[in-house]
Amino acid sequence: MAKLKKAPRPKAQTPKGFRDYFGAEVTQRTEMLQAIAGVYHRYGFEALESAAVETVEALGKFLPDVDRPNEGVFAWQEFDEKDNGDWMALRYDLTAPLARVYAQHRNDLPTPYRRFAMGPVWRNEKPGPGRYRQFYQCDADTVGTASMAADAEICAMLSDTLEAVGIARGDYLVRVNNRKVLNGVLEAMGLAEGDGARDNVLRTIDKFDKVGEAGVRQLLTKGRLDASGAYIDGVGLSEEQAEPVIAFLTSKAADAAGTLANLRAAVGDSKVGAEGIAELEQIGALLAAGGYGPDRIEIDPSVVRGLGYYTGPVYEAELTFEILDEKGRKRQFGSVAGGGRYDDLVKRFTGQEVPATGVSIGVDRLLAALREKGRIAADPKGPVVVTVMDKARMADYQAMVAELRNAGIRAEVYLGNPKNFGNQLKYADKRNSPVAVIEGGDEKDKGVVQLKDLILGAKIAENATLEEWKTRPSQFEVPRDQLVARVREILDGQD
Amino acid sequence: MAKLKKAPRPKAQTPKGFRDYFGAEVTQRTEMLQAIAGVYHRYGFEALESAAVETVEALGKFLPDVDRPNEGVFAWQEFDEKDNGDWMALRYDLTAPLARVYAQHRNDLPTPYRRFAMGPVWRNEKPGPGRYRQFYQCDADTVGTASMAADAEICAMLSDTLEAVGIARGDYLVRVNNRKVLNGVLEAMGLAEGDGARDNVLRTIDKFDKVGEAGVRQLLTKGRLDASGAYIDGVGLSEEQAEPVIAFLTSKAADAAGTLANLRAAVGDSKVGAEGIAELEQIGALLAAGGYGPDRIEIDPSVVRGLGYYTGPVYEAELTFEILDEKGRKRQFGSVAGGGRYDDLVKRFTGQEVPATGVSIGVDRLLAALREKGRIAADPKGPVVVTVMDKARMADYQAMVAELRNAGIRAEVYLGNPKNFGNQLKYADKRNSPVAVIEGGDEKDKGVVQLKDLILGAKIAENATLEEWKTRPSQFEVPRDQLVARVREILDGQD
Missing domain, CATH: 3.30.930.10 (Bira Bifunctional Protein; Domain 2)
Structure with a gap:
């Protein structure tokens, strides 16, 4: 059988002038x-x-008396057997x-x-x-x-x-x-x-913010030499006529x-x-x-x-x-x-x-x-990430996120391939996660979990002294049954 | 000058298949x-x-190889000097x-x-x-x-x-x-x-909700006489072949x-x-x-x-x-x-x-x-309506709504022509208002306002005895400085 020529792949792109908003x-x-x-x-x-969607008739922006709708709106003609459908527009x-x-x-x-x-x-x-x-x-x-x-x-x-x-x-x-x-x-x-001069006066008034009182006075009367050296013609009013505008x-x-x-x-x-x-x-x-x-x-x-x-x-x-x-x-x-x-x-x-x-x-x-004004965060905190140390114990990790979520704490378990632990921490970083939870076999046996304060960790990595690093460890062990309470403590401390 | 023929008025209508959502x-x-x-x-x-808006290419619903886009999506061609613009669609x-x-x-x-x-x-x-x-x-x-x-x-x-x-x-x-x-x-x-029979089996499985186990068994094998008396051909499987489907x-x-x-x-x-x-x-x-x-x-x-x-x-x-x-x-x-x-x-x-x-x-x-399930109200309460007895005292009424709003109570002053008081109550009714506030000249002089419990009022109007009507008046006088507290009392009582 002859190979069929494949259709080219479509481009994954927002249309020109549109964008996606995330998170x-x-x-x-x-x-x-x-x-x-x-x-x-x-x-x-x-x-x-x-x-x-509105009919173009109701929008009143243009009349569909031409094949090609005017610029300004996105419009199309409703399908109709007789090619006589209504024009619609966004x-x-x-x-x-x-x-x-x-x-x-x-x-x-x-x-x-x-x-x-x-x-x-x-x-x-x-x-x-x-x-x-x-x-x-x-x-x-x-x-x-x-x-x-x-x-x-x-x-x-x-x-x-x-x-x-x-x-x-x-x-x-x-x-x-x-x-x-x-x-x-x-x-x-x-x-x-x-009166045609009226429009000229209105246009001049609109320039008040830029040229100030003296500038408006000049523009209403004889004209004005602007900053670039060009001469701008005036409206041609007398000083007396211009007075009410200035007073206003x-x-x-x-x-x-x-x-x-x-x-x-x-x-x-x-x-x-x-x-x-x-x-x-x-x-x-x-x-x-x-x-x-x-x-x-x-x-x-x-x-x-x-x-x-x-x-x-x-x-x-x-x-x-x-x-x-x-x-x-x-x-x-x-x-x-x-x-x-x-x-x-x-x-x-x-x-x-x-x-x-x-x-x-x-x-x-x-x-x-x-x-x-700092009223909303430019880069808000992500969820707590529960890492996966042992793929076979996914149910344990699932139980942890369920506990955290039931306590109102935003949390997720890592769902990617857990083989490479570094990738899990990279993921937590990309998610702007405040806390990572770690439970390997040893922790499981001891009935504990490791909590990693990722925000403190990042700060320490940047500029802490060895002393600080020792006295405020960014990772520590807590009893498994204190998971929710201790995560909340870290989150509260970060605010 | 000859009179210009007026353009016909546009119809005020949602396009076919679209609707407005209110309140x-x-x-x-x-x-x-x-x-x-x-x-x-x-x-x-x-x-x-x-x-x-997406490009039609990205949506993949149809290819713009025809003038008229396929049914299914609303699409139009981007304007382009050479009539070669991208097709876009909702x-x-x-x-x-x-x-x-x-x-x-x-x-x-x-x-x-x-x-x-x-x-x-x-x-x-x-x-x-x-x-x-x-x-x-x-x-x-x-x-x-x-x-x-x-x-x-x-x-x-x-x-x-x-x-x-x-x-x-x-x-x-x-x-x-x-x-x-x-x-x-x-x-x-x-x-x-x-295997072509596969699709027929899938279609039959889809009918399980309607025809039950016995019906599916018949449809998978020899066929079935439906309720209307018509005979529906079967898929033609043997009883033995049909068994796994029934078991499933x-x-x-x-x-x-x-x-x-x-x-x-x-x-x-x-x-x-x-x-x-x-x-x-x-x-x-x-x-x-x-x-x-x-x-x-x-x-x-x-x-x-x-x-x-x-x-x-x-x-x-x-x-x-x-x-x-x-x-x-x-x-x-x-x-x-x-x-x-x-x-x-x-x-x-x-x-x-x-x-x-x-x-x-x-x-x-x-x-x-x-x-x-009654979890959300089919006909939720409207705002408290402050009526206008004296147009010249609009500032007084404005002060009342401001007090109510600052206390978190949804409230508005009547902004229509206040001449006909009946119209104001009709308006309050249309707004599904729970309470009307009334302050005429007498009330103003006495330092009081009248509160009208519109929900109780409607109930009484429907089926109260004269006795009830007397003992639970739906309209009463309260000191002006108790406006917020007493309105809140009525609202709480209505819940």
Whole structure:
């Protein structure tokens, strides 16, 4: 018989832009999300888990009038005899599915509807370093109420959430602003909605963080010579016209009352501006009543990022401690969550405007912050490893791990080929195991086991003197019936 | 200007075969999965979360040599200028990704590698009632060891897991069998590998649950008249040839030793059969050493489901309590988990055979069982609702919910239009709220609040006498500063 040509072996590779998460990477994220869900639940928010797949029609990202779906989402056409199947896609965020769910189930859902959602979303974008095409989002939104109490509540919840996951008070600040105040400022400047200069002003405001007050002033008027020596054209406003923007950006005072007074001056007699300021006042009063002082939540008109998308209050949680950036320079950790009020959530589906406000937490950034602060271990302890000295006595070793596990101690028996004992210790090392248990024939006869403190052992191997090595042996014999108690002692001593 | 024709509104609908999960449906599943993960972790298993998306090449489900991907998976072609992009697909289980991950990372992973994974998988199948195209799987596998200790460990872990989530001892049984014993039986019958009759015998064995011993005997030999009156052709074996199969299927004795003796007789002098029996013996000894008696795990040769896929031990967890089926007849709840040993996990990728053994828990079935046993509430309590009697005093109400939440009590303030108080109580009802808090102007002046026990209220409304109604009022006044304590009293009383 002729030999069949073998098919080439498939490549064992994650698709481009995707990655695998192992061990603590998974459990630490899960634990953080569970802590967040606990706070959201206490606030009366209900979990919602929609499917990963939506119709493209419902997502509204693109219309399938071309063969090849637009970039941005992963999409495919449902099989259909007549090649006429629906286009489906992986969700790219958790807000578009919320809109669909609310429109679909609105008669069964309570109004207002407080919901939270956490899970992966997918973006069909060019992957880059640290930039993946699947990542987690964690959102909380209140749908169906225009009350500022909903916005205040989300700010309070955000503050509680950060403390619940392990960010200490003083290490974060929730900052609140209002899109309407900015609109008021633009009105005060004589820039009506639709005026092209408006967009230029907004873009300039977005640069405040980088170029500061003087820089913004130059960019709003004649232009500015930047650090590289290039001349950046200005928006072309007069100094007088630019003034309200500057007043707005620098309106933060020592307390909320002072800030609000400054904002009042900045918006002049703009009606929408006054409305925005009244909303900020309400939010401030509600938060004060709940005990959320300016050490946790404050009004800060310089919160401008993403402002364009929102219609009222906007808020952002910033971590205020310093870290070293990749070049070794100190900088603030920065934003880990943001959100605000938006009104067009379900209008696409029903024609009705439904007011909503919500926040999204940057899951990966918050996890990174917790590692930075030492709140979660970068390299957590593995299980106790029971080694196998005698393959025929596997049942003895199995009995040991069962005892340890029943006492709540994470433990495993070595399941590889036990011939080479060095391999077993290498395995324990790879597992980051804190303790190895050894029972050879001699120990069995004497009714004892050897315990090896692997963490102490590693320390001693690194830098102990001979004296220390003798006085604190990292391996010792204990009676077999004290196995659990003595392992626990070692584990407690290691913490 | 001519009016533009409006685009039709998109339909707010989940794609066919997908669904949304709300509130307790989500949190109860999450809690169950966390309890399972806790046991797996204690056993030394490491979490693994691979992406939802794999290359079709790695999944190995179909080759993209046609325009239209095969049914079975959701797949699409990666965009590429030359229309030559990779085909990608959503994972259809958690085993195929494990194979890819192990092959890709095998030099960095410990050997053996114990891993667990939980998450959604997707099947591009025709949806039906209760049959969805996205559902959860929860797997644990040990890769890289042929030791029976790995199989025994997974059986023990499965037993611990069921008890950890709330299935009482006595309400479940983990049953263990071995594919090699069945192969030994086929050998004893003179049916070599590749013999066409072998498949027919396997198919017949699969019917043992339905047709019993006598039925199997008929089907293996001359055939059988079934209940509908139709004649089912037999496999055509002689009575003598059929005997080992019957001996195998009915070999379960009062204890493991008896069962093993019966199996020994059934396989005659087949080498592979003897191997399988020795493996079962080893598993039994290891489990006994760990304290897992036949009230939790037993050897049962009638476990045949899915046997074809496996190469050694197979195991299944069955819930043994009775439920009523849709026609009101009593039946056992049945299987909630199953697994076994398989050897071709990474061979596709590397050419090497890597032995592995693993289990998969039916997440939805186990959740249904817990509801059936009352271990998780079918309709859990909602939050305490603080009603709004005076819109201008929202800060007062906000302070109340903050107090309640800080005391760990789930609470929310009504955020809808407060004008109609009836709507607020309807809202509390829809939220399944246990307590409503009411503070009007009079109460505020007197320094009190009204508490309404909504669960007692509903009971009284249903069937209380006037007497009861008077002696156990469901609404009463308490001092404002006792809000938290008195709400807690009501909640405790309701449990």
